[in-house]
Amino acid sequence: MSTQNLIYLFVGISFALYIGIAIWTRAGSTKEFYVAGGGVHPIVNGMATAADWMSAASFISMAGLIAFMGYDGSVYLMGWTGGYVVLALLLAPYLRKFGQFTVPDFIGTRYYSKVARTVAVICLIFISFTYIAGQMRGVGIVFSRFLDVDVNMGVIIGMCIVFVYAVLGGMKGITYTQVAQYCVLIFAYMVPAFFISMLVTGNPIPQLGLGSTVNDGSGMYVLQKLDESLQMMGFGPYTDGSKSMIDVFCITAALMIGTAGLPHVIVRFFTVPKASDARRSAGWALIFIALLYTTAPAVAAFARLNFNSTVNEQSYAEAPGWFKNWEKNNLIAWTDKNGDGVMQVAKGDAFKGAPEFAEGTGPNGERLVSNEVLTDNANEVYVDKDIMVLANPEIANLPGWVIALVAAGGLAAALSTAAGLLLVISTAVSHDLLKSTFKPSISEKGELLAARVAATCAIVVAGILGIYPPGWVAQVVAFAFGLAAASLFPAIFMGIFSKTMNKEGAIAGMVTGLVFTFVYIAYFKLVNPDANVAENWLLGISPEGIGVIGMVLNFIVALVVMKMTAPAPAEIGRLVESIRVPRGAGEARAH
Amino acid sequence: MSDETPDTSASAGAYWKKNIRLLITLMAIWFIVSFGFGILLRDFLDQFMLGGFPLGFWFAQQGSIYVFILLVFYYAWKVKKIEREYDLDD
Numbered sequence: 001m002s003t004q005n006l007i008y009l010f011v012g013i014s015f016a017l018y019i020g021i022a023i024w025t026r027a028g029s030t031k032e033f034y035v036a037g038g039g040v041h042p043i044v045n046g047m048a049t050a051a052d053w054m055s056a057a058s059f060i061s062m063a064g065l066i067a068f069m070g071y072d073g074s075v076y077l078m079g080w081t082g083g084y085v086v087l088a089l090l091l092a093p094y095l096r097k098f099g100q101f102t103v104p105d106f107i108g109t110r111y112y113s114k115v116a117r118t119v120a121v122i123c124l125i126f127i128s129f130t131y132i133a134g135q136m137r138g139v140g141i142v143f144s145r146f147l148d149v150d151v152n153m154g155v156i157i158g159m160c161i162v163f164v165y166a167v168l169g170g171m172k173g174i175t176y177t178q179v180a181q182y183c184v185l186i187f188a189y190m191v192p193a194f195f196i197s198m199l200v201t202g203n204p205i206p207q208l209g210l211g212s213t214v215n216d217g218s219g220m221y222v223l224q225k226l227d228e229s230l231q232m233m234g235f236g237p238y239t240d241g242s243k244s245m246i247d248v249f250c251i252t253a254a255l256m257i258g259t260a261g262l263p264h265v266i267v268r269f270f271t272v273p274k275a276s277d278a279r280r281s282a283g284w285a286l287i288f289i290a291l292l293y294t295t296a297p298a299v300a301a302f303a304r305l306n307f308n309s310t311v312n313e314q315s316y317a318e319a320p321g322w323f324k325n326w327e328k329n330n331l332i333a334w335t336d337k338n339g340d341g342v343m344q345v346a347k348g349d350a351f352k353g354a355p356e357f358a359e360g361t362g363p364n365g366e367r368l369v370s371n372e373v374l375t376d377n378a379n380e381v382y383v384d385k386d387i388m389v390l391a392n393p394e395i396a397n398l399p400g401w402v403i404a405l406v407a408a409g410g411l412a413a414a415l416s417t418a419a420g421l422l423l424v425i426s427t428a429v430s431h432d433l434l435k436s437t438f439k440p441s442i443s444e445k446g447e448l449l450a451a452r453v454a455a456t457c458a459i460v461v462a463g464i465l466g467i468y469p470p471g472w473v474a475q476v477v478a479f480a481f482g483l484a485a486a487s488l489f490p491a492i493f494m495g496i497f498s499k500t501m502n503k504e505g506a507i508a509g510m511v512t513g514l515v516f517t518f519v520y521i522a523y524f525k526l527v528n529p530d531a532n533v534a535e536n537w538l539l540g541i542s543p544e545g546i547g548v549i550g551m552v553l554n555f556i557v558a559l560v561v562m563k564m565t566a567p568a569p570a571e572i573g574r575l576v577e578s579i580r581v582p583r584g585a586g587e588a589r590a591h
Numbered sequence: 592m593s594d595e596t597p598d599t600s601a602s603a604g605a606y607w608k609k610n611i612r613l614l615i616t617l618m619a620i621w622f623i624v625s626f627g628f629g630i631l632l633r634d635f636l637d638q639f640m641l642g643g644f645p646l647g648f649w650f651a652q653q654g655s656i657y658v659f660i661l662l663v664f665y666y667a668w669k670v671k672k673i674e675r676e677y678d679l680d681d
Binding site for chain 2: 066071073074077078081082084085086088089090097207210211212213221222223224239245248249252253256274275276279280282283286287290293294297577580581582583584
């Protein structure tokens with residue numbers, strides 16, 4: 001069977017599986033729709049959390065980013081795993097003990113204020129929509145790369161699939177679908193990684209292969225060889241970064257704290273039976289995530305090493321097959337600056353922007369690009385970072401079914417994250433806005449219907465954002481983490497660890513953190529992108545890391561305002577005391 | 592929402608103190624392996640090798656993640672023990 005047919009087969013089977021699970025686990029009550037009934041086993045929830053968490057970006061792009069960032073890529077590895085320690089130790093068990101459905105539920109009740117709840121809803125919707133627009137685009141891109149359909153058509157197919165299992169199944173459907181999606185995506189990630197590691201080092205375990213010697217008889221370690229080859233080509237060494245220490249520190253911290261404050265992650269821990277289950281479940285989630293996150297840096301290093309040795313100083317005529325395959329898909333381009341027919345890889349961009357291919361081919365058979373060629377550097381090769389994962393199976397000469405598997409895995413990663421985000425958005429609308437704020441008299445049936453309508457609307461909006469991506473989508477991923485760290489995290493943290501924090505303090509803190517972080521990121525990313533260089537940054541901290549400063553401001557403002565306003569009522573002190581002890585969590589309940 | 596609030600007596604207070612002390616210890620380790628070994632002390636640690644890894648680089652891309660997993664499971668086990676001691680477990 002041809003590779004293309006295998007891809008159709010694998011993707012078709014996986015979609016049938018997701019929809020089958022969704023029909024089988026349909027939600028019948030709001031409790032099932034919001035928190036899957038509150039009876040999910042901690043290991044199952046851990047697996048669902050891992051799929052929810054790992055997006056198309058983690059699956060397809062992260063290893064490529066690390067391959068080109070070297071040590072600096074550590075910010076993603078530590079940032080997106082360390083957050084689970086914060087979550088498991090400081091937030092999840094207490095929020096589970098509190099026992100309602102949503103993050104705004106907690107903030108609204110703990111700070112005895114509809115204003116606080118509404119501010120939390122605004123933060124949540126902003127964070128989640130920022131995140132989901134990128135996911136829908138990711139779905140479209142995976143479709144177009146593997147299934148030969150238009151990106152927009154891909155987005156629409158993705159919307160339909162998510163519609164079926166998110167709207168029908170709610171949290172219950174999503175949970176069990178995500179378990180299936182995790183299995184698909186981790187298998188699809190690990191299989192090529194094993195083979196690449198075997199190929200490069202002779203050790204099949206990528207985590208160990210990264211610390212082993214290269215399989216070429218030179219006796220050099222992988223990282224040593226990589227440093228040497230990059231330096232010969234004029235790059236800095238792989239194991240050294242180019243970001244300043246304070247920036248690496250702040251980005252890592254913003255990603256960690258932001259992870260712990262992301263509503264679609266927190267809400268997963270409302271689905272387990274007890275507070276102690278929430279702690280264990282976070283541990284399982286971290287194991288499942290770490291499997292991919294400790295493999296990614298190995299894949300990154302192997303792919304970069306392989307890229308250097310098979311592409312640099314290679315004549316185009318003898319370029320490897322995957323190079324020409326992905327050139328056809330617009331992800332690779334070569335422009336022969338010095339006219340020697342040999343591809344030179346060096347520091348700098350080969351030409352301005354992403355390649356725009358012109359008609360016809362050059363003297364060596366390469367596709368011509370119409371971009372303005374940059375002559376201030378010797379680099380002739382443009383490579384999309386996603387190649388590092390997408391081309392892996394071909395680099396390792398793996399059979400067609402592995403390529404099909406990677407396609408199904410990329411789709412699983414994108415769909416599972418999109419569904420989780422859609423759910424928190426619809427819950428925020430039907431539960432936090434409608435039921436708790438505007439129309440408390442609504443019946444259980446009415447609320448469930450509202451949740452489904454809200455989920456449908458959210459899918460349509462997300463799909464439109466995916467089809468017509470505003471130019472800033474790729475630019476604002478930092479928003480989601482920075483805003484979560486600066487707005488929601490401090491309010492939740494103080495709600496648990498301080499009995500005296502009052503509504504005035506919490507609201508002032510959230511608004512300060514949100515506005516400060518938003519303005520800083522918006523200025524450098526949207527208003528004045530040319531000014532986005534280290535000299536102009538506050539304390540040398542990039543927009544990616546500024547959420548940490550927003551968080552510190554949030555804490556300071558909250559404490560100062562608290563001192564100047566009326567103390568929190570006595571019953572709030574008792575509420576906090578009851579959250580702190582695990583006994584009596586019972587099930588997540590309607591109220 | 593507190594129809595089944597447990598007694599907020601001295602034992603809950605003592606439990607909370609112990610929990611806080613445990614949290615401070617574990618969060619300190621969390622900080623040291625990632626921000627400490629992986630970022631602030633990286634240049635110093637990179638002079639030592641762990642197999643083919645410079646040590647600071649290893650902590651930043653591998654080691655800190657393994658320690659994170661251990662921290663979460665250790666906390667889940669240890670705090671459960673403390674809860675049982677004060678008869679507050681769920």
